[in-house]
Amino acid sequence: MTGTNIFRAGAVAALAFFIIGNQNENIRLNTRVAAETKSYERAPLAKESSTMPEAIAPLFAFKAGCLLGGVMGKQWLDAQKAAPLIKGGERYRFYTLDGPAGAGEGDKPSSIGAPCEDSLEVRFSVTPGKQGIAIGGEWNAMPRIPAITDTLQTVYREAAAAILKKNGIRNPRVKLTQVLRIDLEGDGVEEVLVSATNYAGGLSPDAKAGDYSTVFLRKLIAGRVETIMIAAEFYPTAKKFNAPNEYAVTAIADADGDGIMEILIYGYYYEGHFSTLYRLIGNKVEEVLACGCGA
Ligand SMILES: [Ca+2]
Ligand SMILES: [Ca+2]
DSSP states (O other): OOHHHHHHHHHHTTOOEEOOOOTTOOOOBOHHHHHHGGGOOOOOOGGGSOSSOOOOEEEEETTTTEEEEEEETTEEEEHHHHGGGOOSOEEEEEEETTEEEEEEEEOOOEEOOTTOTTSEEOOBSSOOOSSSEEEOSSSOSOSSOOEEEOTTOHHHHHHHHHHHHHTTOSSOOOOEEEEEEEOSSSSSBOEEEEEEEEOTTOSOSSBOTTEEEEEEEEEEETTEEEEEEEEEEEESSOBSSOOOOEEEEEEEEOSSSSSOOEEEEEEEETTEEEEEEEEEETTEEEEEEEEEEEO
8 A cells, every 4th residue: 555545545535514513612702813814914816916927835744744735826736746846945934833933945845765756855954843834935824823722621522522423433432632723714713623533552554443533623604613524534343454544733824825724734644644734715624735655
């Protein structure tokens, strides 16, 4: 099996849409954030740009350590399309879940090497952290900073339990690993990103009955808090040699300069890892770029 196939399949398989409808959930209206939405720096829209093509803004995922691709104008380019446009010497800003984390120059992308010749790495002029995302371009890519909150909150444990039961795990061991509050689109209403994982025997080639890993979004839609699945796999029964993945959010940043923050999810399995960038479109979440490496 190739890592590329696994990470693509794992990332794409989980796009589904559920309604939980817990109206008591505390997603609060944040008027201070709303007031700030007017001052975002945005990249010029295509219709505002000159006849010269805009320079590519590369996107690099730390932890998985690979070039996601880039944005040019309003286009998302995957790594293979972006790489020829990245000559080396581009300036990147680094972002973790805690906020901006410095800047540096990147060199020309090069192959990670066997067994992932198609995955590309970029070396930086400074030693960045091991987390988060590197973003080229000049816009403010982190107009809002997520609040990293308590993983024992009952409302999110209950939301996770409902998802697990709906996906066939009758008596789930609910283990939240991350609860992040962030206003993704800057409309003054916070969303909540929840990660939950239970691999009873740790990550291995096999899954035990009741194992799962998921990242989902809680979002206020037309007066109801709803659940939007982003990445997920559920094992109501044990599976052999299926290479289960564990998922968590490693960055939340505006990767294309439109003012809406994207979500970077890191996934790993027993013999590889990957990063997948998702964007919010209205009330849906879709994958835009991914990279990784596995045996
Ligand atoms: Ca929002
Ligand atoms: Ca964006």
